[in-house]
Amino acid sequence: MSAPATSALPAHASLRELRTRLDERQVSAVELAEECLRRVAASDLNAFIDVQAERTLAQAREADARLARGERGPLLGVPVAHKDVFVTRGWRTTAASKMLERYVSPFDAAVVERLAEAGAVCIGKTNCDEFAMGGSNEHSFFGPVRNPWDRSAIAGGSSGGSAAAVAAGLVPVATGTDTGGSVRQPAAFCGVTGLKPTYGRVSRHGIIAYASSLDQAGVIGTTAEDCALVLSAIAGFDARDSTSVERPGEDFTRELDRPIDGLRIGVPAEFFGDGLAEDVRAAVRAALETLRERGAQLVDVSLPKTELAIPAYYVLAPAEASSNLARFDGVRYGHRSERHTDLREMYCNTRAEGFGDEVKRRVLVGTYVLSHGYYDAYYLQAQKLRRLIADDFRRVFDAVDVVAGPVAPCVAWDLGSRVDDPVRNYLADVYTLPASLAGLPAMSVPAGFGECERPVGLQLVGRAFDEARLLRVAHAFQQASAWHLQRPA
């Protein structure tokens, strides 16, 4: 989407650029919000589920009033979109499910609350895979999101709407959630920058739960710097999330301009095996070379349990999902089936009608692995594997500062081409799942293009709570490359 030169919002403006324009009163928050709303309305990507222009403009007027009073802040007046698993007052919160088609939350998620306090202006709710389950954004009750680089390709998932919206310049930044790769993989497929923080870093309060021991809120933006600015606003302890970590707030931009000379970057052999497509391999290798030229030291390392992350994750996440989604029973909120003669039938038909295929599949798998006689063989064994996978990282991080590799084994595939093959979809998560299981922070950074001119992402994984260094490596890469500045036609 190309915007006219006189437009209030230059297509893909960085937050720093928006900051200058807002502070110097060259543009108002209302003008920025109106421009985003225009672009969303004109877009054919199906990236948004709910837009409420009046509410957006009310928030923008409030931001302008704060600016007029002389208030300043990195996100004051900046447009943002929220993945539709963050509950919001005023906007619908559907989790892209028929179950919650008309649901409106009585409260805001912690992330929504914090960004509103910082003065960011909500443009709307972005499309995603139903209940964040999926890696293609084809499992949405509201239809698939299209990839702005190629409308016949998937946007990736589950935060596909957020990634596509940022890539197409509909909004400068958007929130996402990442349980097994749901921020990193769509960011890679759409050629934008995505950050999944350390588990527990950002409050889960008000995120519709999928797999609670893995769910983490994240950010999608054009640059590492933009992600750092948003993370600084949303991170921090929240007593309402039982697994929120008690750490003081941080300025995650603080290390961005430090050089990466001598930094040790681990390159795991298991991330470059047979399953990796040649186009992705070449782009990622070239990106690693760029980091080496910037002064980083590449170190060969091994994460031997990498492939076992797939079965471990696809036991643990569905098990937790089967428990979390038990709340959708047609009694307190959401869809209720008309077809019933008794309570049990009401439950069964409500859930049959309200959930899509992938959600049903995961709830059933989760129910199976937790059921009598199977618990030890599957669930407990997966938790033990999770420990071994985390131990692999611990060992590697004794020798290196950051781990780097591909985000996904291939570029975005064609819409509809893998819908009937769940296992094939699961296998494509192999490189994002290990960091999820270990609870580590990880990023996706644009690293060029592969087949059909579709984007490739470089994945960076850091030590727990080491986001500042991770962002510094990503920023250094973006100072030495221009992939993140490429725009879809």
Next chain:
Amino acid sequence: MPLSRDEVERIATLARIALTDEELERTAAQLGQVLALFERLRAVDTTGVEPMTHPHDQTLRLRDDVADETNRREAGQAMAPAVERGLYLVPKVIE
């Protein structure tokens, strides 16, 4: 190896999800594929490995035993499918 129809029916009942005959067939085949994926997991020797329930192995916090939520029953019940006099209505349970 596909799961048996009976097995799928048993799980679907536990999960409270009604499946049509056609869905039952398809689900049996797909769950079979997913379970086949898990076989490699079962083959790993994990003797002596402590299960990891949580990334940071932290213990859950305790909070002071004081009420910290205001009563928002009306807001909570505003989106319920069926409510009467502050109560959620469900189909008759006891004959």
